């Protein structure tokens with residue numbers, strides 16, 4: 001299913017031109033227009049799913065396999081020193097385009113990016129309470 005109001009549906013299905021580095025029947029992979037680093041790209045499913053909660057498990061698995069393949073290729077071709085694979089879900093997590101996508105971000109020593117979180121601290125009781133909440137039926 002495509003969403004007629006979704007820009008990533010249009011890009012993924014070729015209605016809007018993009019710099020495409022990979023395409024098959026399920027996905028188009030494009031260069032991000034606001035790249036965090038040299039080579040930052042996005043895996044876009046051709047079908048519309050807003051996020052990880054909505055995308056079918058098999059398609060998410062195919063996206064993960066493709067991410068691994070492209071990370072290896074891009075690392076070699078671009079001479080990257082490392083790689084971040086990031087996938088944001090909902091505004092609270094930084095998602096700005098509500099069409100599932102996977103960020104492929106080659107990393108370079110001293111590339112000036114800060115794609116990590118601030119480490120926190122938490123009392124042991126609170127850790128236990130969270131764990132029990134997740135484990136509860």
Ligand code: AMP
Pocket residue numbers: 007030031032033034035042087088094095096097098
């Ligand atoms: P997110 O914040 O995870 O939803 O990521 C959205 C990403 O899409 C950002 O990195 C944007 O730079 C990128 N982006 C937005 N519009 C376009 C576009 N038309 N073509 C390529 N990348 C885009």
Ligand code: ZN
Pocket residue numbers: 002003006007008009010047048049098099
């Ligand atoms: Zn879409």
